[in-house]
Amino acid sequence: MTQQMAASSFVPCTTATGPSTGFLSRLNFNDRRQLMALGERVPRGANEVLFAQGAPAARCFSVIEGVVCLSRSIGDNRRQIVGFALPGDALEIAAQQRHEVSATTIGPALVWEIARESFAQFVSHRPYVLHAVIASVATDLTDAHEQMFSLGRRPAEEKLASFLTEWRERLLRIGKDVEPLPLPMSRRDIADYLGLTVETVCRTLAKLERRGAIEILPGRVRLIVEPDELLRSCA
Amino acid sequence: MTQQMAASSFVPCTTATGPSTGFLSRLNFNDRRQLMALGERVPRGANEVLFAQGAPAARCFSVIEGVVCLSRSIGDNRRQIVGFALPGDALEIAAQQRHEVSATTIGPALVWEIARESFAQFVSHRPYVLHAVIASVATDLTDAHEQMFSLGRRPAEEKLASFLTEWRERLLRIGKDVEPLPLPMSRRDIADYLGLTVETVCRTLAKLERRGAIEILPGRVRLIVEPDELLRSCA
DNA sequence: CACCCCGATTGATGCACGTCAATGCCGGTT
DNA sequence: AACCGGCATTGACGTGCATCAATCGGGGTG
Numbered sequence: 001m002t003q004q005m006a007a008s009s010f011v012p013c014t015t016a017t018g019p020s021t022g023f024l025s026r027l028n029f030n031d032r033r034q035l036m037a038l039g040e041r042v043p044r045g046a047n048e049v050l051f052a053q054g055a056p057a058a059r060c061f062s063v064i065e066g067v068v069c070l071s072r073s074i075g076d077n078r079r080q081i082v083g084f085a086l087p088g089d090a091l092e093i094a095a096q097q098r099h100e101v102s103a104t105t106i107g108p109a110l111v112w113e114i115a116r117e118s119f120a121q122f123v124s125h126r127p128y129v130l131h132a133v134i135a136s137v138a139t140d141l142t143d144a145h146e147q148m149f150s151l152g153r154r155p156a157e158e159k160l161a162s163f164l165t166e167w168r169e170r171l172l173r174i175g176k177d178v179e180p181l182p183l184p185m186s187r188r189d190i191a192d193y194l195g196l197t198v199e200t201v202c203r204t205l206a207k208l209e210r211r212g213a214i215e216i217l218p219g220r221v222r223l224i225v226e227p228d229e230l231l232r233s234c235a
Numbered sequence: 236m237t238q239q240m241a242a243s244s245f246v247p248c249t250t251a252t253g254p255s256t257g258f259l260s261r262l263n264f265n266d267r268r269q270l271m272a273l274g275e276r277v278p279r280g281a282n283e284v285l286f287a288q289g290a291p292a293a294r295c296f297s298v299i300e301g302v303v304c305l306s307r308s309i310g311d312n313r314r315q316i317v318g319f320a321l322p323g324d325a326l327e328i329a330a331q332q333r334h335e336v337s338a339t340t341i342g343p344a345l346v347w348e349i350a351r352e353s354f355a356q357f358v359s360h361r362p363y364v365l366h367a368v369i370a371s372v373a374t375d376l377t378d379a380h381e382q383m384f385s386l387g388r389r390p391a392e393e394k395l396a397s398f399l400t401e402w403r404e405r406l407l408r409i410g411k412d413v414e415p416l417p418l419p420m421s422r423r424d425i426a427d428y429l430g431l432t433v434e435t436v437c438r439t440l441a442k443l444e445r446r447g448a449i450e451i452l453p454g455r456v457r458l459i460v461e462p463d464e465l466l467r468s469c470a
Numbered sequence: 471c472a473c474c475c476c477g478a479t480t481g482a483t484g485c486a487c488g489t490c491a492a493t494g495c496c497g498g499t500t
Numbered sequence: 501a502a503c504c505g506g507c508a509t510t511g512a513c514g515t516g517c518a519t520c521a522a523t524c525g526g527g528g529t530g
Contacts, residue, residue: 079388080388096370096374100381128362130368135331137373148307148315148383149313152427152429195387196487197487198507198508199509202510203509422479432517432518
């Protein structure tokens with residue numbers, strides 16, 4: 001049962017002006033059920049835009065199935081992915097006025113959506129829910145800080161190694177199969193997340209494979225050595 | 236008076252598992268006065284550690300005077316500064332268990348500190364304060380995302396240009412003199428904030444000066460061209 | 471004043487990673 | 501089956517920034 005709770009407990013995500021990590025799983029059963037009923041479940045196709053940077057933040061979201069990528073862009077070419085949201089992760093629950101990032105599905109997804117006023121009204125009767133919001137955003141912030149460290153202070157090989165191990169951790173926490181590790185996002189997405197180019201991501205993965213640390217499969221990667229060992233081998 | 240309000244309104248900062256931006260200034264006069272009375276004002280010297288990454292988060296902080304640098308480190312050499320906190324900025328008000336970053340003063344500072352239980356108790360009588368906490372952390376998160384973009388997708392020159400203009404913006408918002416722009420942090424701090432080396436920071440600043448965009452003074456920089464123009468000249 | 475230490479600056483050199491380009495692969499369309 | 505477009509991979513090449521190293525300057529201390 002500890003197991004059960006750990007599984008229903010969530011996952012770091014990152015989001016715009018305040019999406020949140022595993023927010024829903026921090027609520028008790030009744031609250032969660034009532035809140036979910038106030039929103040709607042929307043099936044989404046691949047590469048659909050849930051909301052765009054700069055648009056008014058009229059709704060809150062939570063991923064039910066699939067992966068949603070959160071990014072910040074300038075112009076058409078430069079894009080920084082600030083996080084990948086997994087099932088259980090909430091998006092924009094702390095947003096103020098406008099979306100500070102864009103959210104795009106990676107592959108088909110099921111997304112729960114609720115009008116911001118409905119959410120505010122729900123919370124107004126249950127102020128204790130605000131603690132869950134805070135915990136959720138705080139987790140997002142910590143994740144952002146960790147990613148800032150990777151972006152600024154890690155060489156390409158170590159970026160990939162830490163990305164793979166953390167992605168594996170997150171999938172494990174929500175009970176997904178990680179053997180071999182699924183990588184639903186494109187090489188470009190990984191590059192835009194790690195501050196690299198597509199080519200460097202490919203080459204670095206190939207290098208890790210030549211070294212015998214991983215095995216590259218279509219849409220997946222098998223970790224051969226222990227995650228810890230993988231990271232240490234980069235230092 | 237709009238002016239007045241704008242001045243008392245604060246400034247993005249960034250922090251550990253949930254420091255917050257100008258949190259105190261989001262409270263009404265009475266709440267702020269009562270809350271402040273529950274904590275204490277502590278004078279700090281230069282380079283003092285307010286709290287260290289990994290330590291239990293026993294207190295909340297707010298900068299009253301001076302600058303506090305928030306960083307995440309691995310080993311002795313690699314450090315990523317995730318933000319500089321200015322007067323009005325709160326630190327760790329959303330922290331969960333442990334500090335996820337370290338906080339160190341840059342030069343002498345005056346810091347307000349409060350035990351986490353005292354803060355929790357204060358809030359328990361005033362649930363609406365939680366909205367201020369959320370807004371504060373959400374701002375931190377947006378700032379973190381913006382910084383992730385800089386770290387991952389901007390060349391050195393543009394990193395410096397955006398750093399200077401944003402630093403100027405923040406000082407202006409709290410009513411500081413920015414002519415010429417004070418840079419109380421060391422070149423190493425700037426480097427660790429932007430994901431560069433000290434040498435690159437020096438050289439890039441020198442390049443901007445040769446171009447006539449800025450003038451380098453001891454502990455300060457004078458912006459010659461408009462901030463917008465400075466950024467555009469890097470593209 | 472001489473000394474020292476630390477931060478800032480500048481130069482010389484090397485490498486990691488970006489850029490440019492070609493090829494292969496796969497799924498979808500006609 | 502032939503065609504096409506997008507993604508992945510690999511190679512050749514260039515460069516932005518790191519690394520290594522030396523100098524300079526200012527503040528603190530004997």
